Structures are given as structure tokens and as C-alpha cells.
Amino acid sequence: xxxxxxxxxxxxSLTSQAQGSLTNGLLARFPFDASxxxxxxxxxxxxMASLSFGPDARGQxxxxxxxxxxxxxxxxxxxxxxxxxxxxxxxxxxxxxLASGTQSFFSNxxxxxxxxxxxxxxxxxxxxSRQAGKVFLxxxxxxxxxxxxxxxxxxxxxxxxxxxVVAVVDRTSNTVRLYIDGTAQPLTYVSSxxxxxxxxxxxxxxxxxxxxxxxxxxxxSLTQPNTIGLYNxxxxxxxxxxxxxxxxxxxxxxxxxxxx
Numbered sequence: 589x590x591x592x593x594x595x596x597x598x599x600x601s602l603t604s605q606a607q608g609s610l611t612n613g614l615l616a617r618f619p620f621d622a623s624x625x626x627x628x629x630x631x632x633x634x635x636m637a638s639l640s641f642g643p644d645a646r647g648q649x650x651x652x653x654x655x656x657x658x659x660x661x662x663x664x665x666x667x668x669x670x671x672x673x674x675x676x677x678x679x680x681x682x683x684x685x686l687a688s689g690t691q692s693f694f695s696n697x698x699x700x701x702x703x704x705x706x707x708x709x710x711x712x713x714x715x716x717s718r719q720a721g722k723v724f725l726x727x728x729x730x731x732x733x734x735x736x737x738x739x740x741x742x743x744x745x746x747x748x749x750x751x752x753v754v755a756v757v758d759r760t761s762n763t764v765r766l767y768i769d770g771t772a773q774p775l776t777y778v779s780s781x782x783x784x785x786x787x788x789x790x791x792x793x794x795x796x797x798x799x800x801x802x803x804x805x806x807x808x809s810l811t812q813p814n815t816i817g818l819y820n821x822x823x824x825x826x827x828x829x830x831x832x833x834x835x836x837x838x839x840x841x842x843x844x845x846x847x848x
Contacts, residue, residue: 609844610834610840610844610847610848612838613836613837613838614628614834614835614836615628615630615631615665615668615669615835615836615837616628616630616631616663616665616668616833616834616835617832617833617834617835618653618822618832618833618834619651619831619832620641620644620651620652620653620830620831620832620833621650621651622641622650622651624636624639624653624661626663630665630666630668631663631664631665631666631668632663632664632666633661633662633663633664634661634662634663634664634820635660635662636659636660636661636662637658637659637660638655638656638658638659638660639653639654639655639659639660639661639823640654641653641654642654642829643829644682644750644829644831645682645684645750645831651831652682652684652829652830652831653822653823653829653830653831654828654829655823655826655827655828655829655830656827657687657691657825657826657827658825659823660821660822660823660824660826661821661822661823662820662821662822663820663821663822664820665806665820665835668835668837669696669805669806669820669835670805670806671757671759671804671805671837672803672804672805673759673799673800673802673803673804674759675759675804675837676757676758676759676760676837676838676839677757677804677835677836677837677838678754678755678756678757678834678835678836678838678839678840679694679713679754679755679833679834679835679836680752680753680754680755680832680833680834680840680845680848681693681694681713681752681753681830681831681832681833681834682750682751682752682753682830682831682832682833683745683750683751683752683753683828683829683830683831684748684749684750684751684828684829685715685746685748685826685827685828685829686746686747686748686827686828687715687746687826687827687828688715688717688720688721688746689715689717689720689825690714690715690716690717690825691714691715691823691824691825691826691827692712692713692714692821692823692824692825692826693713693714693753693822693823693826693830693833694712694713694714694820694821694822694833695710695711695712695713695714695726695819695821695824696710696711696712696806696807696819696820696821697709697710697711697712697726697729697807697819698710698729698806698807698808698809698819699731699807699808699809700803700807700808701808706731706732706733707731707732707733708728708729708731708732708734708736708803708807709803709804709805709806709807709808710729710803710804710805710806710807710819711725711726711727711804712725712726712824713725713726713753713755714824714826715746716738716740716778718738718740718778719738719740719776719778720744720746721744721745721746722740722741722742722743722744722745722776723740723741723745723753723766723768723773724738724739724740724741724778725738725739725740725755725764725766726738727739727764727784727802727804728779728784728801728802729807732801734781734801735779735780735781735784736778736779736780736781737778737779737781737784737802738778738779739764739766739775739776739777739778739787739792740775740776740778741766741768741773741774741775741776742773742774742775742776743768743773743774745768750831751768751769752768752769752770752832752848753766753767753768754766754767754840754845754848756839756840756845757804757839758839759799760839761793762785762793762794762795762796762799763791763792763793763794764791764792764793764794765790765791765792766790767842767845770845770846770848772790772791772842773790774789774790775787775789775790775791775792777792783795783797783798784798784801784802785798806819806820807819832848834848
């Protein structure tokens with residue numbers, strides 16, 4: 589048994605280091621423990637509708653955001669989510685749902701410029717009816733004249749169990765990964781435009797010529813011009829629970845993802 593003790597201590601040390609680094613680059617954290625607020629104080633709250641709290645993965649009452657398909661929680665990040673075409677970011681959230689239609693855990697996808705039809709800016713993470721039950725990261729809206737760009741997990745996760753998804757966008761290497769419960773997921777490329785990039789296993793690589801079209805700053809509202817804040821929303825059309833949402837302005841490592 590003694591020969592295994594150093595390995596156990598090493599594993600514990602690495603886990604502790606990963607957990608300790610999870611405050612680095614943290615833009616906002618929403619634990620949803622009977623409160624809608626960002627505990628870092630960086631994001632302000634916007635409009636909210638048809639929201640309540642339900643039990644979290646541990647069964648603790650009023651410790652997760654609960655939505656029924658018609659509510660949403662808007663936040664105002666004050667420019668912190670303006671990643672553009674060069675900024676790396678990571679977003680994580682725990683979710684539980686049985687629904688399969690198009691819905692978002694979080695979305696700020698909209699028009700590139702107010703009133704500019706055929707344009708797209710921003711991103712969303714949730715589910716999409718084109719890949720029912722698969723976790724779906726939408727990087728370019730389907731309204732774009734260049735064609736939409738989505739990435740879907742190959743496995744389904746609308747099983748009524750709690751899962752944690754982490755989207756990691758690395759604009760230095762121009763790669764994108766989706767982790768579920770700590771494991772990088774094999775991806776499916778969903779686009780009518782083959783030039784956006786390529787999928788190899790669990791990694792999507794954005795093509796160099798297409799990178800300028802993948803602008804991940806918040807988009808302008810389709811229905812309320814000049815209002816970017818409303819397009820930073822939790823729970824758009826979502827039916828289920830959300831918990832422990834985090835935004836980072838950097839790439840999380842695999843060890844950090846597993847420590848969430």
C-alpha cells in the first residue's frame with residue numbers, strides 16, 4: 589500500500605492546484621443558490637421572467653435555476669464578453685433536462701449590426717432541433733449569409749440527469765472543444781458551409797480564412813434594436829434546471845475542467 593501513497597498525494601496535489609486556479613480569469617459566476625446574482629459582482633442583472641428555483645444535483649432545495657420553456661434571465665456583462673474574433677473564452681454550466689427542442693443554456697447570438705439582415709455575431713450553448721438531444725454550440729447564426737456554424741456532441745444528454753458542460757474556445761490555436769462531465773466529447777460539424785473548419789475527434793479547428801466570420805462578441809437583438817444586454821440571456825426557450833454557471837476570459841485546461 590505504501591508504494592501507492594506518493595501517487596495518491598500527487599493526484600490530490602494536482603487536483604488542488606487545478607481547483608485553486610479556477611479563480612484566474614473568472615469573469616462571472618452564478619451559483620443560483622436562491623439568488624440570480626453574479627457573486628463576482630462583474631455582471632449586472634437585466635430583465636427576468638418566469639423564473640424559479642429548484643433542487644440542485646445534491647438535492648438541496650432552491651439551489652438551481654428552474655425554467656419551464658418560457659422564461660429567461662438577462663444579464664449585463666458590461667463588455668466583458670466582447671471576445672470578437674481573437675479572444676479566447678471558456679463557459680461552464682450544469683444542466684438537467686428531458687427536453688429536445690431548440691433551447692439555450694446561455695445565448696448572446698444576434699445581428700452583427702443593428703438592422704443588418706444576414707449578419708451574425710455572438711454564440712449560444714444548449715440544444716438544437718437539428719441534432720435532437722445533443723449538446724449544441726452555435727458559433728454562427730443560421731441567419732448569416734455565410735451559413736450557420738454549429739458543433740454538436742455525438743452523444744445525447746437530455747436524459748433527466750445532471751451534467752456539466754464546458755465550452756472552450758481557443759483563438760490562439762483556433763480550436764473549440766466541448767466537455768461533458770469532464771470528458772472531451774467527439775463532435776459533429778453542423779453547417780451548410782464546409783469552409784468554416786474541420787472536426788477531428790473532439791476538436792474543431794476554425795479555418796484561417798473563416799476565422800474573421802466567427803465573431804463571438806454579443807450580437808444585437810432581432811426584436812429590440814440597440815439593446816445588446818437583452819441578448820446575454822440564460823434559459824432562452826429552456827425547459828429544465830441550470831446551476832453553477834461560470835464565464836472565463838481564457839482557455840481552461842483539461843485538469844481545470846475536471847475540477848469544476
